[in-house]
Amino acid sequence: MRTPRSLNRIVFLDAGTLDFGDLSLSPLRAFGGFRAYTATSASMTAQRIKFAEQVVVNKCILSRSHIESAERLKAIHVAATGVNNIDLQAARERGITVTNAAGYSTESVVQLTFSFLLAMAVNLVKYDSALKRGLWSRSRFFMWPGFPVREIFGKTLGIIGCGRIGRRVAETARAFGLSVLIAKIPGRSYPGEKGRVSLD
Structure with missing residues (x-):
């Protein structure tokens, strides 16, 4: 039997975007009135x-119209880092608290960044394709040097935006032996912070 909408105190509008078979919503259900x-x-x-x-x-x-139509709304919880999908001004005017999941994906994004960086450095996707097409096995040598392979050690990485994720990318880059340049975002000031470079 379905709970009447009027008793749904906590509503998750798009749980399917997070549930890949391993998501438990039981902590939310424990509050009662959850849908x-x-x-x-x-x-x-x-x-x-x-x-x-x-x-x-x-x-x-x-949107504003959604927020204004929710008569009992006290809080909006964004299950992500960004809150650009919420009309924050409308929420503020109603005294509605907006929270997000700041920092939840930092290590995953850093890992993905270096997965891409390393794959590009060694032309991994192109070599994978060449291997599947048999170019490697048909080579006269025990190798197939079809694409350049570059070392990232000693190279320079530029980072635009240096919040929690950017700082961890910079830290990891230095562990790989990369030099790091962090760009100044136009219109922002960085008092007491050294080492930022112009985007120009």
């Missing part, structure tokens, strides 16, 4: 959050 939707279209959002006190979203957009 999770796999996905929610923009046209369904207002109806689903109308009586909610707390809303959890990942990618769903909560």
